[in-house]
Amino acid sequence: MKLFVAACLMALAVAVPLDSRVEDQDELEMHEMWAPTYQEVQEKAGLGASRATTLSRSGQVLDQMFWKDIAQDILRTKLADPVYDHQARNAVLFIGDGMSIPTLAAARKRKGLQHGADVPEHTMLSWETFPYLGLSKTYNCDRWTADSASTATAYLTGAKGNFLTVGVDCSVLIWNCDAVNEASSPKSILRYGVEAGKWVGLVSTARITHASPAATFGHTAYRTWESDADFAAMEWMTGPVKDSCKNVMKDLSTQFVEREGIDINVAFGGGWGKFTPKEVEGGARLDGRDLIQEWKDKQESLGRSHAYISTKAELNSFDAASADYVLGLFSRSHMQYRAFQTADDVNLTEMVKKALEILRRGPNGFVMFVEGAKIDHGHHYGNAYTAIDETVELEEVVQYVMDNTDETDTLIVVSSDHSHTFSINGYPERGLDMFGPASFLAGGMQKGGPPPKLPYPIMQYANGPGGSEDWSEFEAKRARLADMSPEAEWRDPHYKQVAGIYLPKETHGGEDVGIFARGPGAHLLRGSLEENVIHHVINYALCQGDYATICDKK
Secondary structure, eight states: OHHHHHHHHHHHHHHSOGGGSOHHHHHHHHHHHHOSSHHHHHHHTTOOGGGSSOOSTTOOOOOHHHHHHHHHHHHHHHHTOOOOOSOOSEEEEEEETTOOHHHHHHHHHHHHHHTTOSSGGGOOOGGGGSSEEEEEEOOOSSOSSOOHHHHHHHHHHSSOOOTTOBSOOTTOOTTOGGGOSGGGOOOOHHHHHHHTTOEEEEEEEEETTSHHHHTTTOOBSOTTOSSHHHHHHTHHHHOSOOHIIIIIIOOHHHHHHHSGGGGOSEEEEEOGGGTSBTTSTTOOBSSOOOHHHHHHHHHHHTTOOEEEEOSHHHHHHOOTTSOSEEEEEOSSSSOOOGGGOOTTOOOHHHHHHHHHHHHTTOTTOEEEEEEETHHHHHHHTTOHHHHHHHHHHHHHHHHHHHHTSOTTTEEEEEEOSOEESEEEOSOOOTTSOTTSBSHHHHTTOOOSSSOOSSOOBSEEEEEETTSOSSHHHHHHHHHGGGOOSTTOGGGSTTOOOOEEEEOSSOOEEOSOEEEEEESTTGGGSOEEEETTHHHHHHHHHHTOSSSOOGGGGO
């Protein structure tokens, strides 16, 4: 009987899953399988025995006093957080397109490394110093995971919309132009700013008629209809396009010139190809219209001082006091990634600096929307390097605006429209190259099972062009992560990170994104919020719009 019980107990022990065993025993087994000593693991990680107890770049021991001092500094800062419960004169909304929480974490470390921070992960992005933080729920009316057009509709107009629609509420389904009318087209914070007598501006590293900036002025049942040529180009998907789309609703570049866009004081970004006829090299329009010239003519007819600029030299030499309405289109389509720009390319920093110079002349204050669009583009192409670098540029621009505005009268909000499938994974030592492999170097520090046979990256995507439909090719790409030479492919800024599922373009994610705020009304942007609340808080603080404002309290 005793032998039977013992046999049963042994069988039960064998049947217990690995992850339910005593964790310390598992860790010990993994170390024995992978490396005989912790020192060897450290050396594989490039940290060496001397770094075994000091993870500070300067060699400082990160003991309990180090962390307690940091926590006390944070506590003192939080206790002093200001609440400005009065009207804002100005507001700036920054959107890092696709700037997910993991993207923030990666950009924080990247910034710290670039600035030689003692503990790079402890670095603060400019907006992380803001006193108020919330989470934005990014779903739209018909999709759990949204696109940039429907999310822009939410945070810019205060009403959620349907997938791939811009500046219209949920009563408008994709391609249903007959439903686009004044009742279904909520106004943006820029339009309300115009009506309140403020100067308004938009700056984007995408085409200004693209999904996010388009929601500042446009209303359409399909975000892709940026020029009249797009009606024909997309018929393979939409089918024959109704006259109500072409002649009543109209394409977004036409809307910019004929409707709300004409009242925007500053519009900087890319996309001149959508405004010019195909007869001009790089132009796209089929109707022969030159909408840039039409914009100039209309500003002239309204008696406004105005200017059109299209080069870096023109932007940098432009006298901010010389015109009240300025249109700057600096590339045919989207603008170039900062990492790959030439001396002639215009960057986000230059656009925002000049836009701020112009808008600060507004006698009643200003409202500005700024989009770091290329974060999203980098992620879609499975390229973490550019996505992270564009995030670092955005944080530098935010810092500039912080330094050149008054916190007591200017509300600054920094958020994102949606997340991506980008993640930071494994158990990598903090000293490893963030773009390189995790498990191959971290060695025996795995949990939950034996180390993998092939290395995998610290940063990767759930799907995207970095994957492969050929399993041997996929394994070969992982195997090449073991290459630690200066010429290793994963060190190339163009490298597409490993993705679990192959797709030509990586998709968005459905998680919440952060909201960071400072200035008048910032305290209202805390907690878990619907994305469209951002619009309402900005209007509330500026005393503009159709709903309750801070001025109602007087």
